[in-house]
Amino acid sequence: MYEQHWQFKEKPFQNTPDPRYLYLSAQHEDAIMKLSYCVTQGLGCGMLMGVFGCGKTLLGKALLNDLGKDKVRSAFVSSPSYSEPAELLRAIVRGLSPQPLPDKKSDLLADSLLEKLNAILVDNARDGKENIVIIDETHTIEDAKLFEQLRMILNFQMENKFLLTLLLFGQPELKEKVENNKPLDQRVAIRCSLGPLSEEDVDKYISHRLKVAGRPESGNPVFNKDALKAVFQYSGGIPRRINTLCDFALMSGFAQKAETVDAALVSSVIKDFNLS
Structure with missing residues (x-):
C-alpha cells in the first residue's frame, strides 16, 4: 500500500519470521x-x-x-x-x-x-x-x-x-x-x-529492516532522530512492538504525504491506534 511512497520493494515491518530480517544484536x-x-x-x-x-x-x-x-x-x-x-x-x-x-x-x-x-x-x-x-x-x-x-x-x-x-x-x-x-x-x-533491544540497537534494527526492504540509502531519512527515540520509548525495545508501530507510522505518513516520519507522527499513531 505504502511501498512506492517510501521507495520499498516490500513492507519492512511485517510480524512474520523471515530470516532475512533478523537483526543480529x-x-x-x-x-x-x-x-x-x-x-x-x-x-x-x-x-x-x-x-x-x-x-x-x-x-x-x-x-x-x-x-x-x-x-x-x-x-x-x-x-x-x-x-x-x-x-x-x-x-x-x-x-x-x-x-x-x-x-x-x-x-x-x-x-x-x-x-x-x-x-x-x-x-x-x-x-x-x-x-x-x-x-x-x-x-x-x-x-x-x-x-x-x-x-x-x-x-x-x-x-x-x-x-x-x-x-x-x-x-x-x-x-x-x-x-x-x-x-x-x-x-x-x-x-x-x-531481552529488549537497547536504544542504539533499536535504531540499527529499524535501519536494517529498511535496507532489506529495498529503501535507497540516499535522500531523506524515513524516520528522523526524534521519531526513532519515540519508537524506542513506546516499544521498550521489543521487536514486535517496534514492527507494529513503525508499520502504522509508515501507513499514516503515506496518507499524509509525509517525506519523513517525525516524533509528532509517531505520537499521533500511538494515540489513534490505541497502542499505548
Whole structure:
C-alpha cells in the first residue's frame, strides 16, 4: 500500500519470521552461536527464553537457515498445546520424516510413534543429516506428561551420540516448568536468553529492516532522530512492538504525504491506534 511512497520493494515491518530480517544484536549473535554449538557438537538439548515478541521464532528460523537445509532435517513445532504425548510425537515425526506419514490409527499410539521416530532419526543420521526439533512457545505446555515425552526422545542415541538436538523456546516461565522435570532439566546443556533491544540497537534494527526492504540509502531519512527515540520509548525495545508501530507510522505518513516520519507522527499513531 505504502511501498512506492517510501521507495520499498516490500513492507519492512511485517510480524512474520523471515530470516532475512533478523537483526543480529550482540545478544542475538550470542544465542545463535550457542544454539549452533549445541547442534553441531551433539549436546542434546538447548533452551532459549525471552519475553513475548523479542524474536525467538525468527531466530530459530535463521538458525536452521545458517545450518543449511541440505544438512539438517528439522521439526519446528509451534504452540504445542497438545492434550496427549502422542499428538506432540506425531508433529515431531511429521517434521523429521522425509516422506509423508500415512494416517493410520496405529500411528496415534505413542509407542508406535516412538519406534517410527527412532527409525527416522537413524536413517537421517546415516544420510549425514542433523536431526533438530524446535519446540516453540514451550512455556504453553501445561501437562507434565508432555515434558516427560520430550525427555524421553533424548534417549535416542547411536554410538554414544544423541540422534537429535532438542531446542526449547519459550517465555521466562519456561525455566520453572523445565526445572519441575529434573531429568529433563539436567539434560539442558545450553541456556540462553533474549531481552529488549537497547536504544542504539533499536535504531540499527529499524535501519536494517529498511535496507532489506529495498529503501535507497540516499535522500531523506524515513524516520528522523526524534521519531526513532519515540519508537524506542513506546516499544521498550521489543521487536514486535517496534514492527507494529513503525508499520502504522509508515501507513499514516503515506496518507499524509509525509517525506519523513517525525516524533509528532509517531505520537499521533500511538494515540489513534490505541497502542499505548
